[in-house]
Amino acid sequence: MLKHHSEIILEELAEGTGAGISLSQVSGGLQTGLDIWFSDLKKSAGPVVELRAHGLKSHQVDLRFGMYSKDTLKLIAEAPAEDQLLARSLVSSISPNAKLSIGGQTTDTWQVLDGTFGMSARLKHHQGSNNADAAIKTSREVIVPMMAAMAELIGYDVNEPENPSGEMEGALTTVEVVRRERNPRNRLLCLRLHGHVCKCCGISPSKTYGEAGKIIEVHHIQPLSTLGQPRQYNPLSDLIPLCPNCHRAVHTKRPSPHLVSELQAIMSSDV
Ligand SMILES: [Zn+2]
Ligand SMILES: [Zn+2]
Structure with a gap:
């Protein structure tokens, strides 16, 4: 079950995004999945990634915005060009094996224009989708760059260490x-x-x-x-x-x- 791998997913995401991450189990139909979002936003007030098994060996990852994301979308609309460039580069670094779609937009030019924005990817594994290695791979190859891109656009600060070198x-x-x-x-x-x-x-x-x-x-x-x-x-x-x-x-x-x-x-x- 994917929920058994929550810890490792959280660890990967926190390190890659530099933001606090929350995660909960969602059930729908036969398969249970995981919802993943930024801890300092209510789940309905920002981007949420849903991870679930698709068939026996694939993972489906869907990013969408919650219903009350107006303020977050405003922050994203104001993101400097440099942050947008980094966000796009992060998404472009998603494994080419993952079938990525950005709601009809291209990887070079996509923009979060409103709350209907979303991205989806499907990654097929050699092992079963409940396998720990498969969960780690999907996290590293798809979820981390997707969430890191959102963190960059929202503008999560860099934690400055006390004493820079x-x-x-x-x-x-x-x-x-x-x-x-x-x-x-x-x-x-x-x-x-x-x-x-x-x-x-x-x-x-x-x-x-x-x-x-x-x-x-x-x-x-x-x-x-x-x-x-x-x-x-x-x-x-x-x-x-x-x-x-x-x-x-x-x-x-x-x-x-x-x-x-x-x-x-x-x-x-x-x-
Ligand atoms: Zn240097
Ligand atoms: Zn060296």
Whole structure:
């Protein structure tokens, strides 16, 4: 039963969206399913994802808005262009094996225009739909990016740790860069696209340290301030995963950090 996997689904979602998540069991017909929504909104006041088994081996995921979502829809309508770009990129990162439909809209241009907005996906598994691995896969491949996209549009804040790494203080653009590097949705997208591997030294902390290896960091390649006109930020190409060592090392150069190629050149020379 899907409800047996609630814990793992909640954990994945909280990490990926950076927001509190609530979940309840719904029964309808023969199959029971799960409803998933943001804890700080009433279930009827924002997006709700319903996950249920479809046949023996597939999961059906449907996102829709509750009847009283007016205020949430207003927030979404006011989302900055950058947040919309990130939200679309997150949805585009949904597994191509999941048949995704966005109410007739395309993955490149979709917008939440009103409360009739919805998205659906169906993912077929090799195992039965009640299997734990299948539930984890559907969460990671479909529900997490869908909910993370909504969290970005609604504008859930990034929880700022007490003491940001002191090495980076001082540069003009630091606040913006740090914000992007700490944003859980940027992190999620970056790791989905590039994998959990350091782009500089090639180490994969989760392979080396197992469960203790969730330490890979996300680095924002800053536009060179000397160019005068800053490029527009693009989460797809401007964020790369780095291990904590390489990340500290690139930021020893300020205000613009070392390029990965520069650091690699230093690493391969005898210093
Ligand atoms: Zn590294
Ligand atoms: Zn960085």
